[in-house]
Amino acid sequence: MRWAELQGKRVAVWGFGREGRAALSALARHLPGQPVALYCVTGEVETARAAFPTVDVRDVAPDADALAAHDVVIKSPGISAYKPELLDAKLRGTRFTSGSALWFGEHVGARTVAVTGTKGKSTTSALIAHLARSLGVRTALAGNIGIPMLELDEARADLWVVELSSFQTGEAMGVDLGVVTSLYEEHLDWHGSRERYVDDKLKLLSASAKVLVNALQPLLLERAFDHPGLHTFGEMSGWHVADGWIRRGDERVIETARISAPGLHNAINACAALAALEIMGFDARAAAPALATFAPLPHRLQPLGERDGLAWINDSISTTPLASLAALESVGRQRIALIVGGHDRGLDWTPFVEAMRVRAPEAIVCQGANGPRIADALEEAGIAGVYRAVDLPAAVAAARVALAGQGCVLLSPGAPSFDQFHDYTERGKRFAELAGFEASTASIQGLGVT
Incomplete structure (x- = not known):
């Protein structure tokens, strides 16, 4: 969809997070004077009215009739x-779009790499850039x-690197290269x-x-097999x-130990980034040494340092059981207290439990809303070292007790x-505060155009 298609129409913005605010600002730039309604929550009303005084702010969740009025x-x-309510309004003629769809509609011809995946999409996107x-x-x-x-x-940019969630992939168009890093079960409550x-x-x-x-990932290969422009990474x-190196075929390019x-x-994300550059016509081998100067993204296996004899690693971005397994593999064989659990959206923890039968860490601290369900499954499987905690502070305390001043506390x-x-x-x-560090205010480096 393009901005011209909104001219003179009954337009609404649904949501007042950063995406919603960006949409309202862009509407004001592209279609000055265009009437627009905003649906937001009660606590956002004052801020919305102050920032966008000409917008009709409505602090209600729109039903089908309200949506169909636009x-x-x-x-x-x-x-x-x-x-x-969205599907009902759609049947009645309301068109739904998004900031991403509007950007793609207006930027036909831009050199674009779009990246998605259950895990690795943010790091891969940042690495490509x-x-x-x-x-x-x-x-x-x-x-x-x-x-x-x-x-x-x-x-204006010569290359656009766009990370897309599963909520946004259907809004993309005209992408030069689409990258899929991985595919696991996630976001079932949305989809x-x-x-x-x-x-x-x-x-x-x-x-x-x-x-x-x-x-x-066999499923990815199967689904992408018929694509006329198929490329892969991760194969020989x-x-x-392989053997501590990132390789291009038989050629050793850079040691994995040099990757920041x-x-x-x-290292696999780095392979994806290098492959993407190569496909887009850039010299990937010449870029490889820059892997040593990449700033790792916060909350993604982020080493916080040591306190009280313990190493602390923040992998708060982990939102699937398989992500927790990947984190354990990355941290290695040291004594680990793994903190798991949080909001329960019904994901299957069976593969995680089965992996724990083979090699479990020193302690698994189960906390949050789905903590009891995870702990029950682990204990039924005979896994030792399972702790229960009602919330994150209690989980950190339990991890300290379990390790007794020696090992690594991993939040994943x-x-x-x-x-x-x-x-x-x-x-x-x-988590950083509970570990004894200042709460990190670090943001992802390199956002925007450089």
Whole structure:
């Protein structure tokens, strides 16, 4: 959809997070004087009216009748496209769009790499941008990673690196290269089922002229097999990790120990980034040394330091059980107290439990809303070292007791934060405080255009 299609229409913005604010600002720039309604929560009303005095602010959740009263609704990504009231209004003629869709509609012809995946999409996106900039390419980094596309709708760049969540992949169009890093079960509360999640995630394939997928994931290969522009990473003939090196086929390019972002999964993310640059026509080998100067993203296996004889690692971004397993693998065989649990959205913890039968850490501290369910499953499987805690402060205290001053406390919850916190960032900062560090205010480096 393009801005011209909204001219003179009955337009509403649904949601007043950063995406919603970006949409309202962009509307004012592109269609000055255009009437617009905003649906937000009660606590946001004063701020919304002060920032956008000409907007009709409504502090109610819109029902189908309210939505159907508009020709176009610009929806924030976190609002499910499968809400009954949205589907009802859609049948009655209301068109739903988003900031991402409007950006893509207005930027046909931009050189664009769009990245999605259950895990690794943020780091891979940031790596692509960092490596491209190391070659002197003016690069934009935006999207789900932390800056809405509409905040950059008047910016100019030679390469656009756009991270897309599963909520946004269906809104992309005209993408030069679509990258899918991984595919696991997630966001079932938004999509409604695992099958729909997979289908929505992989809508990026049809929006992209070329695609790059993880060869280590059979489902991805199967779904992308018929794409005429298929490329892969992670297999021996291309960019892959073997014997402590990132390799291009048989060629050793850079030792994994030189990569600033720790762990095997980050080395695989680096392979994806290098492969993406190569496909886009850049010299990936020349960019590889810049992997040593990349700033790891906060709350993603972020080493906080040592306190009281313990190492502390913040992986608050982890929202699936498989992400917790990947974190354990990356941290290695030291004595670990793993903190898991949070908001319960019904994900299957069976693969996690089965993996614990083979090699469990010193302690698994189960906390939050789904903590009891995880603990029950582990104990039924005969896993030793299971602790129960009602919340994150109690979990940190239990981890200290379990390790007795020797080892590593790893927060990798495998679940969202909404049972106790606004988001994973707030959870990670609280973990840092409980560990004895100042709450990190670090943001992702490189957002925007450089």
